[in-house]
Amino acid sequence: MKTILVVDDEPRTREGIRKSLEAWAAGRYKIITAESGVEALKWLEANAASLLITDIRMPEMGGLDLVERVKAMEHPPVVIIISGHPEFDYAQKALQFGVLEYLLKPLDKTKLVQAVELALKREENIHRVERMERLVDPKLMETVRQGKPYGAQVHEAIQFLDNHLHEPVSMRDIADHLHMNASYFSVLFKEQTGLTFSEYLTRRRVQRAKELLSGTRQTIAEISDQVGYQTAKYFVKVFRSIEGMSPGQYRKSIAHSEETIQ
Structure with a gap:
């Protein structure tokens, strides 16, 4: 079963995303949460996730710092950034890191699900390409x-x-x-x-x-x-x-x- 990791230091937002995705997933995906970038990074070092949804502003380790660390992993997850602030610099840097979507709070549930579906399709395509590369001489x-x-x-x-x-x-x-x-x-x-x-x-x-x-x-x-x-x-x-x-x-x-x- 594929895993989606949700990272946000605000309990209300974190649980809201988890419940929305669990209702949408209907058991097809495992939804894991972390309350900080440090906790998320530690989890990712021992586990695999297909999709990472992370807040951009968090204590200790922000979302962009987390994404930068994750991108160095052998099989990094696809990333969606969420933020309460439409800062252009943040959005631009997120795109440079290959972040698929930049969603603004308060989150629209329909847009969140659409972004997640798109991200998971992207992850499947990446997986397919990696598999083909292993087959080709x-x-x-x-x-x-x-x-x-x-x-x-x-x-x-x-x-x-x-x-x-x-x-x-x-x-x-x-x-x-x-x-x-x-x-x-x-x-x-x-x-x-x-x-x-x-x-x-x-x-x-x-x-x-x-x-x-x-x-x-x-x-x-x-x-x-x-x-x-x-x-x-x-x-x-x-x-x-x-x-x-x-x-x-x-x-x-x-x-x-x-x-x-x-």
């Missing part, structure tokens, strides 16, 4: 970011590979498919992608394996077969050389991130 992405479009032959070769990752495809197989000399194809592929054919194929297979590890419950042996390796033992060796961990460890790390980021 940076070197494969770099071949796309170079900005140079692939020639027709290399483009066709990549499409052929994607459709035959489950088979023991060789560079000669691709060259024959394209009716090209294997040596010429090798040079052309490296020139346009920045990777040798062998490295590209290995990284593409590992990336596909990561997608299957995170999105299915198939066994390591089944995934090994689907990405073109004849033995699971060799697949594990190749996967570890690219990712620095075994397929099983990768799957556990993905499952853990699903539990903790949210």
